[in-house]
Amino acid sequence: MPTRIEHDRPRHDLLQDEGARTPAQGRRDLLRGSALAALGAALAMTGGGSRVFPVALAQGKGPQMLDTPGKHKGLVVLGDRPLVAETPEHLLDDDTTPTDKFFVRNNGQLPEEEKNPDSWKITIEGEVNQKLEITLGELKQRFAPQTHRMMMECGGNGRAFYAPTARGNQWTNGGGGCAEWTGVKLADVLRAAGLKDSAKFTGSWGTDPHLSGDPALRAISRGNPLAKSMEAHSMIVWGMNGQPLPHLHGGPARLIIPGWPGSLSTKWLSTVLVRSTPHNGAGMGGTSYRVPVTPIVPGSSNDGKTFVDMEAMPIRSIVSAPANGTRLAAGTRTVALRGAAWGGNAPIARIEVSHNAGQTWQAATGTTPPRNPFDWTRFTHTLALPSDGYFEIWVRATDRAGVTQPLVATNWNPQGYGANPVNRIAVLVG
Amino acid sequence: MRRILLLGAALLAAPALAQVVEPSNPADYPEAPGRDEAVTFCGSCHSFKIVSSQGMTRVQWDESLKWMVTRHNMPQLEGEELDTILAYLERAFPPKPAGSRPGWTNPFAPSR
Numbered sequence: 397m398p399t400r401i402e403h404d405r406p407r408h409d410l411l412q413d414e415g416a417r418t419p420a421q422g423r424r425d426l427l428r429g430s431a432l433a434a435l436g437a438a439l440a441m442t443g444g445g446s447r448v449f450p451v452a453l454a455q456g457k458g459p460q461m462l463d464t465p466g467k468h469k470g471l472v473v474l475g476d477r478p479l480v481a482e483t484p485e486h487l488l489d490d491d492t493t494p495t496d497k498f499f500v501r502n503n504g505q506l507p508e509e510e511k512n513p514d515s516w517k518i519t520i521e522g523e524v525n526q527k528l529e530i531t532l533g534e535l536k537q538r539f540a541p542q543t544h545r546m547m548m549e550c551g552g553n554g555r556a557f558y559a560p561t562a563r564g565n566q567w568t569n570g571g572g573g574c575a576e577w578t579g580v581k582l583a584d585v586l587r588a589a590g591l592k593d594s595a596k597f598t599g600s601w602g603t604d605p606h607l608s609g610d611p612a613l614r615a616i617s618r619g620n621p622l623a624k625s626m627e628a629h630s631m632i633v634w635g636m637n638g639q640p641l642p643h644l645h646g647g648p649a650r651l652i653i654p655g656w657p658g659s660l661s662t663k664w665l666s667t668v669l670v671r672s673t674p675h676n677g678a679g680m681g682g683t684s685y686r687v688p689v690t691p692i693v694p695g696s697s698n699d700g701k702t703f704v705d706m707e708a709m710p711i712r713s714i715v716s717a718p719a720n721g722t723r724l725a726a727g728t729r730t731v732a733l734r735g736a737a738w739g740g741n742a743p744i745a746r747i748e749v750s751h752n753a754g755q756t757w758q759a760a761t762g763t764t765p766p767r768n769p770f771d772w773t774r775f776t777h778t779l780a781l782p783s784d785g786y787f788e789i790w791v792r793a794t795d796r797a798g799v800t801q802p803l804v805a806t807n808w809n810p811q812g813y814g815a816n817p818v819n820r821i822a823v824l825v826g
Numbered sequence: 827m828r829r830i831l832l833l834g835a836a837l838l839a840a841p842a843l844a845q846v847v848e849p850s851n852p853a854d855y856p857e858a859p860g861r862d863e864a865v866t867f868c869g870s871c872h873s874f875k876i877v878s879s880q881g882m883t884r885v886q887w888d889e890s891l892k893w894m895v896t897r898h899n900m901p902q903l904e905g906e907e908l909d910t911i912l913a914y915l916e917r918a919f920p921p922k923p924a925g926s927r928p929g930w931t932n933p934f935a936p937s938r
Contacts, residue, residue: 460875473875474876475873475879476873477873480876556928557928557930558929560881560921560922563880565879566879568930606898608900612899613898613899683893695921697885697886720933786934810889820927820930824934
Protein backbone atom coordinates (compact mmCIF):
# COMPACT_ATOMS: atom_id res chain seq x y z
CA MET A 397 0.00 0.00 0.00
CA PRO A 398 1.34 3.45 -0.80
CA THR A 399 2.37 5.61 2.08
CA ARG A 400 -0.17 8.23 1.07
CA ILE A 401 -2.94 6.13 2.45
CA GLU A 402 -1.55 6.69 5.90
CA HIS A 403 -2.77 10.25 5.73
CA ASP A 404 -6.29 9.02 5.84
CA ARG A 405 -5.92 6.86 8.88
CA PRO A 406 -8.00 7.96 11.84
CA ARG A 407 -6.38 10.72 13.81
CA HIS A 408 -5.97 8.65 16.96
CA ASP A 409 -3.87 6.17 14.96
CA LEU A 410 -1.55 8.93 13.89
CA LEU A 411 -1.19 10.11 17.44
CA GLN A 412 -0.37 6.62 18.66
CA ASP A 413 2.64 6.20 16.40
CA GLU A 414 5.61 5.39 18.56
CA GLY A 415 7.97 8.32 18.76
CA ALA A 416 5.82 10.34 16.41
CA ARG A 417 4.86 13.82 17.43
CA THR A 418 2.35 15.25 15.06
CA PRO A 419 1.79 18.92 14.44
CA ALA A 420 -1.74 18.44 15.70
CA GLN A 421 -0.35 17.21 18.98
CA GLY A 422 1.91 20.21 19.06
CA ARG A 423 -0.96 22.55 18.48
CA ARG A 424 -2.89 20.95 21.30
CA ASP A 425 0.00 21.69 23.58
CA LEU A 426 -0.46 25.34 22.80
CA LEU A 427 -3.83 25.14 24.40
CA ARG A 428 -2.47 23.19 27.32
CA GLY A 429 0.06 25.83 28.12
CA SER A 430 3.41 24.48 26.98
CA ALA A 431 3.36 27.27 24.48
CA LEU A 432 7.04 27.64 23.66
CA ALA A 433 7.60 23.99 22.78
CA ALA A 434 4.42 23.92 20.82
CA LEU A 435 5.23 27.10 18.95
CA GLY A 436 8.31 25.33 17.67
CA ALA A 437 6.16 22.40 16.58
CA ALA A 438 3.71 24.68 14.85
CA LEU A 439 6.44 26.42 12.93
CA ALA A 440 8.20 23.16 12.13
CA MET A 441 5.12 21.87 10.37
CA THR A 442 5.39 24.41 7.63
CA GLY A 443 7.55 22.41 5.27
CA GLY A 444 4.75 21.96 2.74
CA GLY A 445 4.87 23.44 -0.72
CA SER A 446 2.37 26.23 -0.35
CA ARG A 447 2.97 29.60 -1.90
CA VAL A 448 1.54 33.00 -1.45
CA PHE A 449 -1.22 33.67 -3.94
CA PRO A 450 -2.13 37.33 -4.13
CA VAL A 451 -5.78 38.03 -3.62
CA ALA A 452 -6.84 41.62 -3.35
CA LEU A 453 -10.29 42.09 -1.96
CA ALA A 454 -12.46 45.13 -2.47
CA GLN A 455 -13.39 46.84 0.78
CA GLY A 456 -16.84 47.85 1.90
CA LYS A 457 -20.29 46.36 2.30
CA GLY A 458 -22.00 44.06 -0.13
CA PRO A 459 -20.45 41.20 -2.04
CA GLN A 460 -16.69 41.10 -2.31
CA MET A 461 -15.52 40.88 -5.89
CA LEU A 462 -12.52 38.84 -6.92
CA ASP A 463 -9.41 40.69 -7.99
CA THR A 464 -6.77 38.15 -8.88
CA PRO A 465 -4.64 37.59 -11.99
CA GLY A 466 -6.42 35.86 -14.86
CA LYS A 467 -9.85 36.05 -13.29
CA HIS A 468 -12.87 38.23 -14.09
CA LYS A 469 -13.48 40.98 -11.56
CA GLY A 470 -17.18 40.16 -11.46
CA LEU A 471 -16.69 36.87 -9.60
CA VAL A 472 -18.02 36.96 -6.04
CA VAL A 473 -15.66 35.88 -3.28
CA LEU A 474 -17.27 33.42 -0.87
CA GLY A 475 -14.05 32.80 1.02
CA ASP A 476 -10.50 34.02 0.69
CA ARG A 477 -8.72 31.29 2.65
CA PRO A 478 -9.19 28.92 0.98
CA LEU A 479 -9.95 30.93 -2.13
CA VAL A 480 -13.55 30.29 -3.20
CA ALA A 481 -15.40 32.47 -5.70
CA GLU A 482 -18.63 32.00 -7.61
CA THR A 483 -19.76 33.19 -11.02
CA PRO A 484 -22.89 35.34 -10.88
CA GLU A 485 -25.57 33.98 -13.20
CA HIS A 486 -25.25 36.91 -15.62
CA LEU A 487 -21.58 35.97 -16.18
CA LEU A 488 -22.61 32.46 -17.24
CA ASP A 489 -24.00 33.99 -20.45
CA ASP A 490 -21.32 32.66 -22.84
CA ASP A 491 -21.98 29.43 -24.74
CA THR A 492 -18.68 28.18 -23.36
CA THR A 493 -17.66 29.61 -19.99
CA PRO A 494 -14.40 31.51 -20.48
CA THR A 495 -11.63 30.53 -18.10
CA ASP A 496 -11.54 33.96 -16.47
CA LYS A 497 -15.23 33.63 -15.56
CA PHE A 498 -14.94 30.05 -14.31
CA PHE A 499 -15.71 29.58 -10.61
CA VAL A 500 -12.93 28.84 -8.13
CA ARG A 501 -13.17 26.26 -5.38
CA ASN A 502 -10.27 25.23 -3.19
CA ASN A 503 -10.32 22.95 -0.19
CA GLY A 504 -6.72 23.52 0.79
CA GLN A 505 -3.86 25.78 -0.09
CA LEU A 506 -2.58 26.17 -3.61
CA PRO A 507 0.40 23.89 -4.23
CA GLU A 508 3.59 25.18 -5.74
CA GLU A 509 3.20 25.93 -9.44
CA GLU A 510 4.83 23.37 -11.76
CA LYS A 511 7.39 25.06 -13.98
CA ASN A 512 7.70 22.18 -16.43
CA PRO A 513 4.20 20.77 -17.00
CA ASP A 514 5.29 17.84 -19.19
CA SER A 515 7.40 16.45 -16.35
CA TRP A 516 4.39 16.38 -13.99
CA LYS A 517 4.06 12.85 -12.60
CA ILE A 518 0.86 10.87 -12.25
CA THR A 519 0.74 7.47 -10.55
CA ILE A 520 -1.88 4.77 -11.04
CA GLU A 521 -1.69 2.10 -8.36
CA GLY A 522 -3.65 -0.26 -6.17
CA GLU A 523 -5.73 -3.04 -7.72
CA VAL A 524 -3.76 -3.02 -10.98
CA ASN A 525 -1.41 -5.55 -12.56
CA GLN A 526 1.41 -3.06 -12.94
CA LYS A 527 1.76 0.21 -11.07
CA LEU A 528 1.94 2.96 -13.68
CA GLU A 529 4.03 6.07 -13.18
CA ILE A 530 3.74 8.38 -16.12
CA THR A 531 4.63 11.97 -16.87
CA LEU A 532 2.13 14.31 -18.43
CA GLY A 533 4.37 14.49 -21.48
CA GLU A 534 4.25 10.71 -21.87
CA LEU A 535 0.52 10.68 -21.25
CA LYS A 536 -0.04 13.09 -24.15
CA GLN A 537 2.04 10.87 -26.48
CA ARG A 538 0.67 7.53 -25.44
CA PHE A 539 -3.10 8.00 -25.33
CA ALA A 540 -5.61 9.43 -27.78
CA PRO A 541 -6.60 12.97 -26.87
CA GLN A 542 -10.18 14.21 -26.84
CA THR A 543 -11.89 17.52 -26.17
CA HIS A 544 -15.37 17.86 -24.68
CA ARG A 545 -17.37 20.82 -23.45
CA MET A 546 -18.73 19.74 -20.07
CA MET A 547 -20.17 21.19 -16.91
CA MET A 548 -18.03 21.21 -13.81
CA GLU A 549 -20.02 21.98 -10.72
CA CYS A 550 -19.33 22.05 -7.01
CA GLY A 551 -21.33 19.45 -5.07
CA GLY A 552 -22.58 22.26 -2.85
CA ASN A 553 -23.85 24.44 -5.68
CA GLY A 554 -27.15 26.02 -4.60
CA ARG A 555 -26.41 25.60 -0.89
CA ALA A 556 -27.47 29.20 -0.14
CA PHE A 557 -31.05 28.29 -1.01
CA TYR A 558 -31.42 26.00 2.00
CA ALA A 559 -33.30 27.12 5.09
CA PRO A 560 -32.00 26.92 7.70
CA THR A 561 -28.49 27.72 6.52
CA ALA A 562 -26.47 24.60 5.80
CA ARG A 563 -22.80 24.49 6.70
CA GLY A 564 -20.27 25.52 4.05
CA ASN A 565 -19.69 28.00 1.26
CA GLN A 566 -22.94 29.75 0.48
CA TRP A 567 -23.10 29.12 -3.27
CA THR A 568 -26.09 30.40 -5.18
CA ASN A 569 -26.06 28.90 -8.70
CA GLY A 570 -22.57 30.09 -9.58
CA GLY A 571 -20.48 27.17 -8.33
CA GLY A 572 -20.39 25.76 -11.84
CA GLY A 573 -19.29 26.46 -15.37
CA CYS A 574 -19.16 24.77 -18.76
CA ALA A 575 -15.69 24.73 -20.31
CA GLU A 576 -13.93 22.75 -23.03
CA TRP A 577 -11.63 20.19 -21.49
CA THR A 578 -8.79 18.52 -23.39
CA GLY A 579 -7.15 15.34 -22.19
CA VAL A 580 -7.34 11.58 -22.36
CA LYS A 581 -9.85 9.04 -21.17
CA LEU A 582 -9.13 8.05 -17.59
CA ALA A 583 -10.30 4.55 -18.63
CA ASP A 584 -7.46 4.25 -21.17
CA VAL A 585 -4.88 5.08 -18.51
CA LEU A 586 -6.40 2.74 -15.94
CA ARG A 587 -6.52 -0.08 -18.51
CA ALA A 588 -2.86 0.53 -19.33
CA ALA A 589 -2.05 -0.32 -15.73
CA GLY A 590 -4.18 -3.46 -16.02
CA LEU A 591 -7.31 -3.58 -13.89
CA LYS A 592 -7.60 -6.59 -11.63
CA ASP A 593 -10.94 -8.32 -11.08
CA SER A 594 -10.89 -6.83 -7.60
CA ALA A 595 -10.92 -3.28 -8.98
CA LYS A 596 -14.26 -1.73 -7.98
CA PHE A 597 -13.59 1.85 -6.91
CA THR A 598 -11.12 4.67 -7.44
CA GLY A 599 -9.78 7.35 -5.12
CA SER A 600 -7.49 10.21 -6.05
CA TRP A 601 -5.12 12.76 -4.59
CA GLY A 602 -3.83 16.09 -5.68
CA THR A 603 -0.85 17.97 -4.28
CA ASP A 604 -2.73 20.81 -2.58
CA PRO A 605 -1.61 21.15 1.05
CA HIS A 606 -4.11 21.07 3.91
CA LEU A 607 -5.36 24.49 4.98
CA SER A 608 -3.64 24.21 8.34
CA GLY A 609 -0.29 23.59 6.67
CA ASP A 610 -0.11 20.28 8.52
CA PRO A 611 1.78 17.94 6.15
CA ALA A 612 0.21 14.88 7.83
CA LEU A 613 -3.20 15.94 6.52
CA ARG A 614 -4.61 16.04 3.02
CA ALA A 615 -6.79 18.89 1.86
CA ILE A 616 -9.22 16.55 0.18
CA SER A 617 -9.19 13.11 -1.43
CA ARG A 618 -12.36 11.82 -3.02
CA GLY A 619 -13.38 8.72 -4.91
CA ASN A 620 -16.17 7.00 -6.79
CA PRO A 621 -17.21 3.61 -8.15
CA LEU A 622 -14.87 2.39 -10.90
CA ALA A 623 -17.73 2.35 -13.42
CA LYS A 624 -17.90 6.16 -13.30
CA SER A 625 -14.15 6.44 -13.82
CA MET A 626 -14.43 4.16 -16.85
CA GLU A 627 -17.03 6.29 -18.63
CA ALA A 628 -15.83 7.78 -21.92
CA HIS A 629 -16.16 11.35 -20.62
CA SER A 630 -14.20 10.83 -17.41
CA MET A 631 -10.80 12.25 -18.20
CA ILE A 632 -7.36 13.31 -17.12
CA VAL A 633 -7.16 16.80 -18.65
CA TRP A 634 -4.36 19.27 -19.29
CA GLY A 635 -6.25 21.77 -21.43
CA MET A 636 -9.05 24.20 -20.65
CA ASN A 637 -10.72 26.21 -23.42
CA GLY A 638 -7.84 25.49 -25.80
CA GLN A 639 -5.12 26.67 -23.43
CA PRO A 640 -2.92 24.86 -20.92
CA LEU A 641 -4.92 24.16 -17.77
CA PRO A 642 -4.22 27.11 -15.44
CA HIS A 643 -2.57 26.50 -12.10
CA LEU A 644 -5.60 27.93 -10.29
CA HIS A 645 -7.83 25.34 -11.97
CA GLY A 646 -5.63 22.37 -11.17
CA GLY A 647 -2.92 22.57 -13.81
CA PRO A 648 -0.82 21.00 -15.12
CA ALA A 649 -3.28 18.06 -14.87
CA ARG A 650 -6.54 17.25 -13.17
CA LEU A 651 -9.38 14.80 -13.30
CA ILE A 652 -12.74 15.67 -14.82
CA ILE A 653 -15.49 13.37 -13.54
CA PRO A 654 -18.40 15.13 -15.22
CA GLY A 655 -21.94 15.38 -13.91
CA TRP A 656 -20.93 14.36 -10.39
CA PRO A 657 -19.74 16.61 -7.52
CA GLY A 658 -16.79 18.71 -8.67
CA SER A 659 -14.68 17.55 -5.75
CA LEU A 660 -14.22 14.23 -7.57
CA SER A 661 -12.43 16.12 -10.35
CA THR A 662 -9.19 16.23 -8.40
CA LYS A 663 -6.96 19.19 -9.21
CA TRP A 664 -3.15 18.95 -9.36
CA LEU A 665 -3.67 15.21 -9.88
CA SER A 666 -0.83 13.10 -8.54
CA THR A 667 -2.32 9.68 -7.78
CA VAL A 668 -5.26 7.52 -8.72
CA LEU A 669 -5.66 4.57 -6.41
CA VAL A 670 -7.71 1.67 -7.77
CA ARG A 671 -9.47 -0.01 -4.89
CA SER A 672 -11.55 -3.04 -4.00
CA THR A 673 -13.46 -1.03 -1.39
CA PRO A 674 -14.98 2.47 -1.39
CA HIS A 675 -12.43 5.23 -0.99
CA ASN A 676 -11.93 6.61 2.53
CA GLY A 677 -10.00 9.82 1.91
CA ALA A 678 -10.66 13.24 3.38
CA GLY A 679 -14.09 14.29 2.18
CA MET A 680 -15.58 10.78 2.17
CA GLY A 681 -18.10 9.51 4.71
CA GLY A 682 -20.16 11.23 7.39
CA THR A 683 -22.09 14.19 6.03
CA SER A 684 -19.46 15.12 3.41
CA TYR A 685 -20.78 14.96 -0.14
CA ARG A 686 -23.54 12.71 1.15
CA VAL A 687 -27.30 13.16 1.14
CA PRO A 688 -30.15 11.62 3.13
CA VAL A 689 -32.11 8.72 1.72
CA THR A 690 -34.74 9.13 4.40
CA PRO A 691 -35.40 12.90 4.53
CA ILE A 692 -34.48 14.56 7.82
CA VAL A 693 -35.97 17.55 9.60
CA PRO A 694 -34.27 20.73 8.32
CA GLY A 695 -31.83 22.00 10.92
CA SER A 696 -31.65 18.71 12.80
CA SER A 697 -28.44 17.01 13.84
CA ASN A 698 -27.28 13.97 11.93
CA ASP A 699 -24.00 12.09 11.65
CA GLY A 700 -24.73 11.06 8.04
CA LYS A 701 -24.20 7.34 8.68
CA THR A 702 -27.39 6.48 6.82
CA PHE A 703 -26.75 8.99 4.03
CA VAL A 704 -25.48 7.94 0.61
CA ASP A 705 -22.70 9.45 -1.46
CA MET A 706 -23.94 12.17 -3.77
CA GLU A 707 -23.50 10.96 -7.34
CA ALA A 708 -25.17 12.70 -10.30
CA MET A 709 -25.79 16.40 -9.69
CA PRO A 710 -29.43 17.48 -9.65
CA ILE A 711 -31.08 19.30 -12.54
CA ARG A 712 -30.54 23.07 -12.52
CA SER A 713 -31.30 26.05 -14.75
CA ILE A 714 -30.46 29.73 -14.82
CA VAL A 715 -31.40 32.91 -16.63
CA SER A 716 -28.09 34.46 -17.70
CA ALA A 717 -29.57 37.51 -19.44
CA PRO A 718 -30.90 39.95 -18.58
CA ALA A 719 -29.06 40.27 -15.29
CA ASN A 720 -30.99 40.14 -12.05
CA GLY A 721 -31.97 43.75 -11.27
CA THR A 722 -32.23 45.00 -14.86
CA ARG A 723 -34.42 48.07 -15.35
CA LEU A 724 -36.38 48.18 -18.61
CA ALA A 725 -37.92 51.20 -20.31
CA ALA A 726 -41.57 51.97 -19.61
CA GLY A 727 -43.78 50.29 -22.18
CA THR A 728 -41.45 47.34 -22.69
CA ARG A 729 -43.62 44.28 -23.30
CA THR A 730 -41.12 41.63 -24.34
CA VAL A 731 -37.87 40.53 -22.75
CA ALA A 732 -35.23 38.54 -24.63
CA LEU A 733 -34.08 35.84 -22.24
CA ARG A 734 -30.97 33.71 -22.45
CA GLY A 735 -29.95 30.95 -20.11
CA ALA A 736 -28.88 27.39 -19.60
CA ALA A 737 -29.95 24.12 -18.00
CA TRP A 738 -28.00 21.06 -16.98
CA GLY A 739 -28.10 18.01 -14.77
CA GLY A 740 -26.11 14.86 -14.15
CA ASN A 741 -28.96 12.37 -14.25
CA ALA A 742 -30.73 12.51 -17.58
CA PRO A 743 -30.83 14.77 -20.64
CA ILE A 744 -32.80 18.00 -20.43
CA ALA A 745 -36.29 17.51 -21.88
CA ARG A 746 -37.70 21.02 -21.52
CA ILE A 747 -36.99 24.46 -20.13
CA GLU A 748 -39.83 26.70 -19.01
CA VAL A 749 -40.13 30.29 -17.83
CA SER A 750 -42.77 32.13 -15.85
CA HIS A 751 -43.36 35.81 -15.08
CA ASN A 752 -46.09 35.15 -12.50
CA ALA A 753 -44.46 32.97 -9.86
CA GLY A 754 -45.33 29.77 -11.62
CA GLN A 755 -49.05 30.36 -12.22
CA THR A 756 -48.35 29.85 -15.90
CA TRP A 757 -45.25 28.50 -17.60
CA GLN A 758 -44.05 28.97 -21.19
CA ALA A 759 -41.68 26.55 -22.90
CA ALA A 760 -38.45 28.18 -24.03
CA THR A 761 -38.54 28.29 -27.82
CA GLY A 762 -34.88 28.33 -28.74
CA THR A 763 -32.79 25.54 -27.28
CA THR A 764 -29.35 24.46 -28.44
CA PRO A 765 -28.89 20.71 -28.07
CA PRO A 766 -25.97 19.68 -25.86
CA ARG A 767 -22.87 18.34 -27.59
CA ASN A 768 -22.59 15.42 -25.17
CA PRO A 769 -24.39 14.11 -22.07
CA PHE A 770 -22.44 16.46 -19.78
CA ASP A 771 -22.72 19.66 -21.82
CA TRP A 772 -25.30 22.22 -20.80
CA THR A 773 -28.36 23.09 -22.88
CA ARG A 774 -28.45 26.79 -23.78
CA PHE A 775 -31.78 28.45 -24.42
CA THR A 776 -33.28 31.69 -25.65
CA HIS A 777 -36.86 32.84 -25.25
CA THR A 778 -38.84 35.98 -25.90
CA LEU A 779 -41.03 36.47 -22.85
CA ALA A 780 -44.13 38.63 -23.13
CA LEU A 781 -44.94 40.86 -20.16
CA PRO A 782 -48.50 42.09 -19.53
CA SER A 783 -47.70 45.54 -18.15
CA ASP A 784 -45.16 47.85 -16.64
CA GLY A 785 -44.02 47.06 -13.13
CA TYR A 786 -42.02 44.59 -11.08
CA PHE A 787 -41.63 41.06 -12.39
CA GLU A 788 -39.75 38.03 -11.22
CA ILE A 789 -38.82 35.78 -14.07
CA TRP A 790 -38.54 32.17 -13.02
CA VAL A 791 -36.93 29.35 -14.95
CA ARG A 792 -37.09 25.62 -14.39
CA ALA A 793 -35.82 22.62 -16.32
CA THR A 794 -37.22 19.10 -16.52
CA ASP A 795 -35.22 16.06 -17.55
CA ARG A 796 -36.28 13.13 -19.69
CA ALA A 797 -36.97 11.09 -16.58
CA GLY A 798 -39.68 13.63 -15.78
CA VAL A 799 -37.83 15.15 -12.84
CA THR A 800 -38.18 18.91 -12.55
CA GLN A 801 -36.77 21.54 -10.22
CA PRO A 802 -38.61 22.13 -6.95
CA LEU A 803 -39.91 25.58 -6.00
CA VAL A 804 -37.88 25.47 -2.80
CA ALA A 805 -34.70 23.63 -1.89
CA THR A 806 -35.57 20.21 -0.55
CA ASN A 807 -33.93 17.20 1.16
CA TRP A 808 -32.06 19.49 3.59
CA ASN A 809 -28.83 18.05 4.96
CA PRO A 810 -26.23 19.46 7.37
CA GLN A 811 -23.68 20.30 4.68
CA GLY A 812 -26.22 21.43 2.13
CA TYR A 813 -25.91 19.27 -0.98
CA GLY A 814 -28.49 19.14 -3.73
CA ALA A 815 -30.35 22.46 -3.45
CA ASN A 816 -31.74 23.17 -6.92
CA PRO A 817 -34.87 25.30 -6.65
CA VAL A 818 -36.16 27.27 -9.63
CA ASN A 819 -33.93 30.20 -10.48
CA ARG A 820 -35.33 33.71 -10.50
CA ILE A 821 -34.34 37.17 -11.64
CA ALA A 822 -36.16 40.40 -10.99
CA VAL A 823 -36.75 43.10 -13.61
CA LEU A 824 -38.50 46.44 -13.28
CA VAL A 825 -40.34 47.87 -16.28
CA GLY A 826 -40.75 51.63 -16.12
CA MET B 827 -8.01 33.59 26.27
CA ARG B 828 -4.51 34.73 25.82
CA ARG B 829 -3.61 31.21 24.79
CA ILE B 830 -6.18 31.25 22.01
CA LEU B 831 -4.71 34.47 20.69
CA LEU B 832 -1.23 33.02 20.98
CA LEU B 833 -2.30 29.91 19.11
CA GLY B 834 -3.84 31.94 16.33
CA ALA B 835 -0.83 34.21 16.13
CA ALA B 836 1.56 31.27 16.02
CA LEU B 837 -0.37 29.58 13.25
CA LEU B 838 -0.74 32.77 11.27
CA ALA B 839 2.96 33.43 11.59
CA ALA B 840 3.74 30.11 9.95
CA PRO B 841 4.79 30.66 6.33
CA ALA B 842 2.70 27.78 5.01
CA LEU B 843 -0.40 29.59 6.13
CA ALA B 844 0.42 32.83 4.41
CA GLN B 845 -1.75 32.07 1.42
CA VAL B 846 -3.46 35.42 1.40
CA VAL B 847 -2.02 38.77 2.23
CA GLU B 848 -4.46 39.79 4.92
CA PRO B 849 -5.50 37.68 7.91
CA SER B 850 -9.07 38.05 9.11
CA ASN B 851 -9.58 41.29 11.02
CA PRO B 852 -11.84 41.15 14.11
CA ALA B 853 -13.01 44.72 13.45
CA ASP B 854 -14.80 43.49 10.32
CA TYR B 855 -17.22 41.37 12.35
CA PRO B 856 -20.04 42.05 14.83
CA GLU B 857 -18.84 43.29 18.17
CA ALA B 858 -19.57 41.03 21.12
CA PRO B 859 -17.56 39.38 23.89
CA GLY B 860 -15.14 36.81 22.49
CA ARG B 861 -14.83 38.40 19.07
CA ASP B 862 -11.03 38.68 19.08
CA GLU B 863 -10.68 35.12 20.34
CA ALA B 864 -13.11 33.68 17.79
CA VAL B 865 -11.74 35.55 14.80
CA THR B 866 -8.17 34.71 15.72
CA PHE B 867 -8.83 31.07 16.52
CA CYS B 868 -11.05 30.29 13.53
CA GLY B 869 -9.00 32.60 11.34
CA SER B 870 -5.84 30.62 11.99
CA CYS B 871 -6.97 27.96 9.51
CA HIS B 872 -9.47 29.65 7.23
CA SER B 873 -10.94 33.01 6.45
CA PHE B 874 -13.42 34.19 9.06
CA LYS B 875 -15.60 35.22 6.14
CA ILE B 876 -16.75 31.62 5.77
CA VAL B 877 -17.58 31.56 9.49
CA SER B 878 -19.57 34.77 9.31
CA SER B 879 -21.65 33.48 6.40
CA GLN B 880 -23.07 30.68 8.55
CA GLY B 881 -26.01 30.92 10.91
CA MET B 882 -26.34 28.26 13.58
CA THR B 883 -27.52 27.43 17.08
CA ARG B 884 -24.99 26.87 19.85
CA VAL B 885 -25.49 23.12 19.49
CA GLN B 886 -24.82 23.32 15.75
CA TRP B 887 -21.75 25.49 16.23
CA ASP B 888 -20.48 22.99 18.78
CA GLU B 889 -21.10 20.15 16.33
CA SER B 890 -19.26 22.06 13.63
CA LEU B 891 -16.24 22.53 15.89
CA LYS B 892 -16.29 18.82 16.75
CA TRP B 893 -16.48 18.02 13.03
CA MET B 894 -13.38 20.14 12.42
CA VAL B 895 -11.55 18.34 15.24
CA THR B 896 -12.44 14.97 13.73
CA ARG B 897 -12.02 15.77 10.06
CA HIS B 898 -9.36 18.44 10.04
CA ASN B 899 -7.32 17.87 13.19
CA MET B 900 -8.37 21.16 14.71
CA PRO B 901 -7.09 21.57 18.26
CA GLN B 902 -9.91 20.68 20.64
CA LEU B 903 -11.26 23.55 22.68
CA GLU B 904 -12.37 22.91 26.22
CA GLY B 905 -13.77 24.66 29.26
CA GLU B 906 -13.73 28.44 29.32
CA GLU B 907 -12.04 28.66 25.92
CA LEU B 908 -14.78 26.65 24.27
CA ASP B 909 -17.45 28.68 26.09
CA THR B 910 -15.95 31.96 24.91
CA ILE B 911 -15.83 30.93 21.27
CA LEU B 912 -19.28 29.34 21.28
CA ALA B 913 -20.80 32.32 23.08
CA TYR B 914 -19.53 34.65 20.39
CA LEU B 915 -20.54 32.43 17.49
CA GLU B 916 -24.09 31.86 18.75
CA ARG B 917 -24.57 35.55 19.48
CA ALA B 918 -22.97 36.97 16.34
CA PHE B 919 -24.13 34.35 13.85
CA PRO B 920 -27.40 32.79 15.02
CA PRO B 921 -29.73 30.91 12.66
CA LYS B 922 -30.94 33.29 10.01
CA PRO B 923 -34.62 34.25 10.00
CA ALA B 924 -36.53 31.83 7.81
CA GLY B 925 -37.08 34.20 4.91
CA SER B 926 -39.23 32.87 2.12
CA ARG B 927 -36.34 33.08 -0.33
CA PRO B 928 -32.98 32.21 1.19
CA GLY B 929 -30.05 32.84 -1.12
CA TRP B 930 -31.83 35.54 -3.10
CA THR B 931 -32.12 39.26 -2.53
CA ASN B 932 -34.60 41.45 -4.35
CA PRO B 933 -32.42 43.99 -6.15
CA PHE B 934 -35.25 46.54 -6.16
CA ALA B 935 -36.16 46.20 -2.49
CA PRO B 936 -36.66 49.61 -0.84
CA SER B 937 -33.59 50.52 1.21
CA ARG B 938 -34.13 50.91 4.91
